[in-house]
Amino acid sequence: MTWFVAGRTLAHGLIQILYPNLCWHCRQPIAAPGSGFCEACAKAIFSDPFSSCGGCAATVGPHSATEKECPTCRDQGFAFKAAFRLGPYDGGLREIILRLKDGSREGLAELVAAQWVAGATATLANEPIDCVVPVPLHWLRRWRRGYNQSATLAKAWAARLRVPFLPRALRRIKNTKQQSGLSPAARRANIHGVFRAAKSIPLAAKTVLLIDDVMTTGSTAHEAARTLRAAGARRVVLGILARA
């Protein structure tokens, strides 16, 4: 059924080129051209209805003390020291993220990034960030997809914070198999050593904002953060579009 998906993707892409004032999600006309989403969808997709943990961005109860850690991340020993998200990996946000992965969707990724950074004004108020680094894809996967959605998101964060965007600070040197279906321990073993930090990019004593699209168990983000720390980064803050 790939031809059907490809055909549908192409048709949807053409609709957006011919009628840029239609919402990406519900395809109804939108009042603010260029925003990509109607007001109702933007509100439903880009606002988080839940509280989340400041340590791992997991959904937590409304009355939990969540500033630093939750029971989920307390024992994990993540190499990143704080985390924030746009929302839970669910509903419209999940649909958008799946769409970002199914082809060259840089334009849509830019619209999503704009919504994320605009709505997160207070998120990093107390966190002086020195640079922004995306979780990289292996070159083969990046070539197949045409772009790295995390890099598009990271670029928007760097522009918003007015700090350097460092897309080549990390390189993915192994093309690992998909993590889904593996246990948390197997995920960490599977991902260990897949990233390499560029020696030419100085990270010493820097606070790095690491950006990824989805976090499930955190093994990928942990490994990327661990590699940045090993290269000298003082602190890694993780920003993710959605937390599963």
Ligand SMILES: [Zn+2]
């Ligand atoms: Zn809509």
Ligand SMILES: [Zn+2]
């Ligand atoms: Zn947590």
